[in-house]
Every structure is written in C-alpha cells, then in structure tokens.
C-alpha cells in the first residue's frame with residue numbers, strides 16, 4: 001500500500017524504538033518527515049501519524065462510515081472481549097457509549113470525591129519520612145482501588161485485594177517483555193501455565209467471574225436500583241431496548257477497569273515528575289492550595305476552587321500524553337483525503353497527540369512546562385487530545401480529570417516529596433501507557449495527614 005514516507009527501519013526495530021523511546025522516536029520522525037508520516041509495526045502494519053490540527057479535526061469529525069477505530073483495534077479483540085467497546089463500531093459501539101458516558105459526567109464523578117480523598121489519605125499515611133518509594137507502584141495501587149470501588153462497589157478489603165491482584169497481574173502480562181507475544185496470532189493458544197496467553201486469560205477469567213458474581217449478588221439482593229456503583233447502574237438502565245446482555249456487561253466493566261486505572265496512575269507520575277522538578281511552578285500551585293484548604297487535608301468542596309491545579313494538570317497531559325499512538329488508530333472504510341492526499345481503504349490513521357500538543361505554531365515555547373498555560377485559555381480539542389476525540393473520545397475523561405485533581409491536591413498538600421533522580425526520565429511504553437521510565441522514585445521528606 002503506498003502511503004506517506006516514514007522511517008525505513010524494519011517493523012520490529014520501529015516497535016522496539018517506540019517501546020523504549022516513544023517520544024524521542026516520534027520527535028525524530030516529525031523532524032525528518034513533517035506532520036504526516038508512516039510508521040510500521042509488526043502485526044499492526046503501517047500507521048499514518050497525523051499531527052496538524054486541521055487534519056486531526058477532520059479525523060475527529062469523521063463518521064463510522066468513513067473511519068472505524070474498532071476495526072483498527074481488531075487485534076485486541078481476543079484480549080478485551082468480542083463485545084468490548086474498544087473493538088466495536090457503528091450502532092453497537094454507540095449503544096455502549098450512550099450507556100457509559102453519562103456515568104462519568106462531571107456531577108457523577110464529583111460524587112466519588114470523598115472516596116478518592118479517603119483512599120489517598122489512607123495510603124499516604126503509610127509513607128514514612130526518610131524512605132524512598134516508587135510513585136508508579138503507589139499510584140497504580142491507589143487508582144486501582146478507586147476504580148474497583150467505583151465500578152464494582154467493592155468495600156471488603158479481602159475482595160479488593162483479590163481483584164487488585166488479578167487486575168495487576170493481567171496488566172503485568174501485557175507489560176512484560178513477552179507481553180508483545182500476546183499480539184502474535186500464532187501464539188494465542190495455551191502453551192503452558194507460564195506463557196503470556198495462558199497467564200493473561202487466567203487472570204482475565206478470574207476477574208470476569210468476580211464481576212459476574214458481583215452482578216449475580218446484586219440481582220439476588222434486588223438492590224441494584226438503589227446502589228451507585230457503576231456495575232449496578234449499568235444493570236438498571238431505564239428502557240428494555242438499551243439493556244445489556246451479560247456478555248456485554250462483563251466486557252464493558254472489564255474494559256472500564258482496564259482503561260481506567262493505569263492511564264490515571266501514569267498521568268499522576270508525569271504530574272509529580274513535572275511539578276517536583278519545577279519548584280516555581282509547584283510553589284505557584286501549592287500557594288493556591290494552601291489558601292483554599294488552610295493547610296488542612298482537602299475536602300470535596302475545596303476542589304472547584306483550585307483553578308491553578310486544573311491548569312497544571314492540563315499542561316502535564318499536554319506534554320506527556322500517556323496514549324500517544326497505540327489504541328488510537330482509525331481504519332479508513334472509504335478513501336479518505338487529508339492534506340491533499342487520498343488514502344485508500346484500509347489505511348490506519350492516527351491522531352498523534354504527543355506531536356500535535358508540542359507544535360510551536362499552537363503553543364509558544366512548546367517544550368516548556370508552564371503550569372499557568374491553561375489558566376485562562378481553553379484547550380483546542382484538535383491540539384489538546386490526551387483523551388482522544390470525536391466519536392471515540394475517552395468515556396472516563398471527567399472522572400479521570402477529577403481523580404487526578406483530588407489525588408494531587410491531597411498528596412501535594414499533605415506530604416513533602418523529593419525526586420531521587422535530578423535527571424528528567426525518558427519516556428517508555430510500560431503496560432498500555434507511556435510513562436516516565438524508572439517508576440518515579442521519590443524520597444518522602446514529610447507526611448502531615
């Protein structure tokens with residue numbers, strides 16, 4: 001298939017560069033080939049990376065008769081489930097979106113603030129001054145607990161620990177050096193208990209059983225209608241024609257779990273990397289936090305007054321989008337024209353957030369971390385797309401922004417942390433997201449509450 005130029009390296013070397021140096025790889029491609037180029041990855045094939053805002057606007061405005069993300073994600077079908085929102089297109093995809101988007105709207109997400117702050121406070125109280133810790137591990141444990149409680153209404157510590165264990169090991173399989181093997185169709189079979197396919201599906205199966213057991217408990221108790229966890233709310237959708245089958249319910253809940261915690265944990269790591277290595281920006285954010293909370297642990301009512309923190313979070317997501325390419329491709333189902341080039345049916349086009357968000361023609365001093373950048377300015381959806389856009393924009397966006405804010409408000413206000421390394425870490429693809437390599441190790445200097 002003739003596409004726009006791109007690196008001539010063999011596909012396995014391109015995926016290796018993307019895995020170990022994703023941002024550097026994309027920067028090099030953009031400086032050599034401009035704002036439209038093709039990368040080639042094994043199994044996924046050629047991906048045309050798009051970073052000009054007018055072109056991204058066009059991708060996001062496309063209907064499912066023009067571009068399809070589910071078809072481009074076909075490879076993930078055996079990993080996420082046949083009925084998973086990420087692999088569907090057209091009416092079946094819209095049905096799941098119509099059901100799930102309202103669950104995460106801003107007012108709904110605010111209802112979880114006390115729970116999120118409680119989890120953050122309980123976990124940070126365990127940190128001991130003088131010790132070092134990996135914020136990646138801490139933030140993953142925190143965001144996993146938050147999503148399990150919000151999704152399944154799990155409160156029992158033993159059940160939470162069991163569900164966390166299986167969710168964590170399932171992601172570990174895909175993050176391990178052998179995880180790439182999950183993508184190779186020929187290896188997608190049971191080759192023994194220690195192989196990725198078997199291990200991944202064992203954990204996925206256990207989580208699926210846990211979800212369905214929780215759903216069965218709600219049905220037996222007949223109390224789903226009165227509960228606010230997302231599983232119960234998905235089980236009690238208002239009209240018959242919208243009701244989910246058990247299979248749809250399971251795949252949707254597992255997808256929300258899968259999509260909803262590592263993304264947030266990795267974004268938190270980038271936020272700590274950025275704020276802890278820019279003392280002036282951090283002091284600017286913390287001054288407002290102190291003024292609003294009086295130095296006390298933040299409460300739900302405080303968060304709406306933290307405009308500086310909102311702006312800093314948007315700036316972190318601009319510089320360090322955790323999903324820069326994989327999972328974002330749209331497959332053309334009819335010839336699709338961009339920048340005067342007509343791409344044939346089958347072309348996979350990717351809105352490339354990392355490059356779009358660092359364009360000098362949109363953002364002055366594009367590589368500088370400026371916490372105040374979005375204080376007055378509303379981001380342009382075609383140049384600020386850490387959550388994607390159009391028909392496929394992240395379902396959990398308001399929840400994720402709110403969780404990031406609550407956790408950062410608590411940790412910045414109630415602890416004193418110092419980055420162990422003074423050198424900014426390179427990015428690396430770990431799990432399903434691109435995060436700071438090395439796990440963001442910090443020394444705990446003080447913990448207040």
Ligand code: HEM
Nearest residue numbers: 259260263264267323328387388389392393394395396400
């Ligand atoms: C900082 C945290 C997060 C980031 C950066 C993020 C990013 C993304 C991105 C880039 C996409 C693809 C969008 C596209 O292709 O246009 C996506 C899709 C999705 N996200 Fe998130 N996400 C985050 C948190 C969450 C949370 C908390 C949930 C739910 C609990 C969630 C659920 C989903 C779902 C279900 C989709 C698929 C939407 C569809 O295909 O229609 N995400 N996310």
